[in-house]
Amino acid sequence: xxxxxxxxxxxxxxxxxxxxxxxxxxxxxxxxxxxxxxxxxxxxxxxxxxxxxxxxxxxxxxxxxxxxxxxxxxxxxxxxxxxxxxxxxxxxxxxxxxxxxxxxxxxxxxxx
Amino acid sequence: xxxxxxxxxxxxxxxxxxxxxxxxxxxxxxxxxxxxxxxxxxxxxxxxxxxxxxxxxxxxxxxxxxxxxxxxxxxxxxxxxxxxxxxxxxxxxxxxxxxxxxxxxxxxxxxxxx
Numbered sequence: 001x002x003x004x005x006x007x008x009x010x011x012x013x014x015x016x017x018x019x020x021x022x023x024x025x026x027x028x029x030x031x032x033x034x035x036x037x038x039x040x041x042x043x044x045x046x047x048x049x050x051x052x053x054x055x056x057x058x059x060x061x062x063x064x065x066x067x068x069x070x071x072x073x074x075x076x077x078x079x080x081x082x083x084x085x086x087x088x089x090x091x092x093x094x095x096x097x098x099x100x101x102x103x104x105x106x107x108x109x110x111x112x
Numbered sequence: 113x114x115x116x117x118x119x120x121x122x123x124x125x126x127x128x129x130x131x132x133x134x135x136x137x138x139x140x141x142x143x144x145x146x147x148x149x150x151x152x153x154x155x156x157x158x159x160x161x162x163x164x165x166x167x168x169x170x171x172x173x174x175x176x177x178x179x180x181x182x183x184x185x186x187x188x189x190x191x192x193x194x195x196x197x198x199x200x201x202x203x204x205x206x207x208x209x210x211x212x213x214x215x216x217x218x219x220x221x222x223x224x225x226x
Contacts, residue, residue: 043217043218043219044217046214046216096168099168099170100157101157102154
């Protein structure tokens with residue numbers, strides 16, 4: 001079983017729709033959760049960073065963590081064509097070196 | 113832009129050859145991590161360097177090696193290249209502050225092994 005599971009999609013939605021992206025993880029010791037956005041042929045860009053359970057909002061983006069279910073989500077409101085990218089969830093593992101453990105990534109397309 | 117730069121942007125090598133990839137970290141960051149991202153997959157941790165010492169390693173064979181220099185820039189070396197080494201190689205820099213650390217990625221080096 002992978003430490004972080006993410007539905008690879010692809011996911012295609014019309015402009016203006018609410019997008020929900022999800023990941024599950026297996027290690028209950030994980031405490032730090034990130035969402036990265038990766039445009040084609042670019043490096044991942046940090047989008048959201050949460051520590052505890054609950055919601056964190058930044059503009060049109062909301063990150064949600066449910067530690068009891070080991071489930072993390074990213075919601076995008078009023079989606080725009082410029083949001084079309086691959087979204088990667090990542091867990092920061094602090095056992096030994098602080099390394100990021102990524103999900104497979106979900107490829108998202110927002111259609112005008 | 114994160115301020116993390118990588119060179120070269122693209123590289124083509126043949127099986128058995130050796131390759132060196134370079135990374136300059138963001139100003140003030142003393143930790144560099146390297147990741148391998150195969151096509152359609154999330155990045156996988158290769159290793160991390162902190163103050164010129166290897167600080168942890170993922171599930172990669174010894175033919176993957178690295179260096180960090182006094183200015184905190186870093187190199188990733190891969191010997192005896194295999195076809196499966198074809199991937200996007202990413203470096204990320206960070207500055208540990210005793211708790212969590214945020215890692216900022218460079219644009220990557222795309223390696224193709226023929």
